[in-house]
Amino acid sequence: MKKLFICLFPLLAQGATAEQISNEQNFQVETLLPVLLIGILFYFLISLIKFALEYRLKNKMIEKGLTEHLSHNLFASNNKKDDAIKAAILLSGIGLGLLLSYFTAPLHIHSLAIMAFSIAGSYWAYFLYLKRSN
Structure with a gap:
């Protein structure tokens, strides 16, 4: 409701x-x-x-x-800290991708490319975080 x-x-x-x-x-x-x-x-x-x-x-x-x-x-999987950081990094990347897509209007195939690269960058940042923490 x-x-x-x-x-x-x-x-x-x-x-x-x-x-x-x-x-x-x-x-x-x-x-x-x-x-x-x-x-x-x-x-x-x-x-x-x-x-x-x-x-x-x-x-x-x-x-x-x-x-x-x-x-x-x-x-x-008791590592709640890593799960929270993963969610924060991923959501930040999605937000950045949406922001860049908004400023590069009109929304076409390049917007999908921006979102794909921003999500990939988020996962890469999380990978680097895990690499440094271990």
Whole structure:
């Protein structure tokens, strides 16, 4: 409900009619809902496959003689600091790419190239961070 209000707030602030709001809402639902559903489906499938493969690998490691505690420690990702820094670097790169795309209007194929290079640069910066921290 909050997201709907946030999406409709600019229209309400401009004094939009009910018909304009309805058209805007239908456009957003028609475009975002399929993308959201496909994204959730892929996330679910990837999570399910990851869970199954990790389970099989843990069982094989236990069969070979590793303790369950050691196999659990191999798969545990407790490094929240690196996850937060990765998210910060990636979002900063996306923001920089969007900013550069905005200033180089009109939005065409070069905007996609700018975004691709900015995201790649973000991952490269994260790689360098991990390289220095180890």
